[in-house]
């Protein structure tokens with residue numbers, strides 16, 4: 312997914328000392344580089360949506376029929392909110408190193424504040440906040456640039472279909488992650504796949 316100029320400008324922090332609100336700067340090779348404040352803004356938007364999805368009652372989430380896309384001719388049933396929760400968690404796990412993921416999990420997934428995180432993870436306050444910056448920057452960029460289906464822009468994500476193979480959504484890890492946030496109510500995570508007529 313390519314960044315576009317107006318998107319970068321809209322996301323840039325006006326008080327950023329690196330880009331001064333422009334959202335990009337000239338890199339070492341003379342090419343325009345998207346500023347980290349833009350990546351962090353993407354992360355915040357995705358995290359905010361993640362929290363909203365995770366806090367919703369399971370009964371309230373919508374079940375939608377996804378049309379076939381790409382090479383597949385299969386129709387499938389999906390729940391966008393659950394898919395998004397699983398995507399958010401699985402992508403984060405994949406793109407963070409072990410130490411970053413520990414902090415990410417404690418702070419962003421389990422909701423521990425900085426005092427609890429630094430005590431439990433035995434890290435200094437300064438190191439903790441530096442790591443949060445790194446996590447936000449790295450994940451914000453990944454969420455926007457991920458191929459073939461980016462998590463951001465969120466409206467495109469929630470409007471598109473076939474982002475993740477349903478088999479992957481059924482993986483124990485994805486199920487555990489979703490179960491962590493939403494109480495199981497005896498319903499399967501993803502209804503059985505249906506063949507196109």
Ligand SMILES: [Zn+2]
Pocket residue numbers: 323324327328329330331332333334335346347348349
């Ligand atoms: Zn900036």
